[in-house]
Amino acid sequence: MENNIVLEARSICKSFHDPVKIDVLKDVSFKLSRGEYASIIGRSGSGKSTLLYILSTMDTDYTGELFIDNVSIRNKSEKELAAIRNEKIGFVFQFHYLLNEFTALKNVMLPGFKLNKLSEAELEHNAYEFLKDLGIEKLAHKMAYQLSGGEKQRVAIARAMINDPLIIMCDEPTGNLDSKNADIVFNIFKELTETFNKTLLVVTHDLDFAHKTERIIELDDGRIVGD
Ligand SMILES: Nc1ncnc2c1ncn2[C@@H]1O[C@H](COP(=O)(O)OP(=O)(O)O)[C@@H](O)[C@H]1O
Numbered sequence: 658m659e660n661n662i663v664l665e666a667r668s669i670c671k672s673f674h675d676p677v678k679i680d681v682l683k684d685v686s687f688k689l690s691r692g693e694y695a696s697i698i699g700r701s702g703s704g705k706s707t708l709l710y711i712l713s714t715m716d717t718d719y720t721g722e723l724f725i726d727n728v729s730i731r732n733k734s735e736k737e738l739a740a741i742r743n744e745k746i747g748f749v750f751q752f753h754y755l756l757n758e759f760t761a762l763k764n765v766m767l768p769g770f771k772l773n774k775l776s777e778a779e780l781e782h783n784a785y786e787f788l789k790d791l792g793i794e795k796l797a798h799k800m801a802y803q804l805s806g807g808e809k810q811r812v813a814i815a816r817a818m819i820n821d822p823l824i825i826m827c828d829e830p831t832g833n834l835d836s837k838n839a840d841i842v843f844n845i846f847k848e849l850t851e852t853f854n855k856t857l858l859v860v861t862h863d864l865d866f867a868h869k870t871e872r873i874i875e876l877d878d879g880r881i882v883g884d
């Protein structure tokens with residue numbers, strides 16, 4: 658069903674001029690459905706992060722077309738894109754750190770302040786519930802810098818959920834985690850797709866992780882070579 662599609666990439670091409678032109682993404686097309694759990698794999702330099710940056714609407718310098726929730730993001734202003742990101746997409750990116758000077762709970766609430774749809778009390782309630790779902794409500798009032806890597810990652814997942822997004826995108830979510838914590842993250846994502854009908858798109862070099870997801874999109878030299 659077309660109306661089940663939450664993201665569509667149509668013939669996305671991207672080049673860098675460094676200073677000679679290199680084609681980093683070549684005619685990348687695929688669709689993601691609601692509730693799907695997909696991973697993007699490929700060796701280092703194959704274009705995974707570049708693609709995720711485009712799909713997350715943060716990079717608009719490419720050819721082809723991207724639809725989020727059946728709306729083309731072409732010709733949107735920076736402000737409109739920010740609104741789409743806030744409302745539709747949750748991020749668990751490695752560079753998207755928690756703010757150390759805030760508690761876990763406040764960190765989870767922050768994207769909710771930006772969206773500005775719920776009161777502070779409602780946000781606090783929801784943030785606490787997400788921490789509870791992830792089994793870390795006892796960390797709510799700890800400062801972010803007091804948390805371990807695995808705990809931070811779970812707080813980042815709760816933060817990605819706070820605005821009830823359609824899609825959650827992650828770049829190397831298990832990058833710094835041991836296999837036990839990587840399994841925990843895998844299972845949390847699975848639960849999000851099954852219980853909350855979220856769509857998960859995970860870029861990973863962790864093949865054990867990828868092979869457990871429902872769908873693997875393989876990039877090689879900027880092209881999809883397996884799906
Ligand atoms: N800002 C940039 N300027 C020039 N080349 C870049 C830039 N960012 C990435 N690249 C190149 O694009 C290719 C894909 O990079 P990337 O998307 O980071 O790959 P991956 O995440 O799969 O390791 C690499 O060859 C990389 O060197």
Ligand SMILES: [Mg+2]
Pocket residue numbers: 705706707
């Ligand atoms: Mg990368």
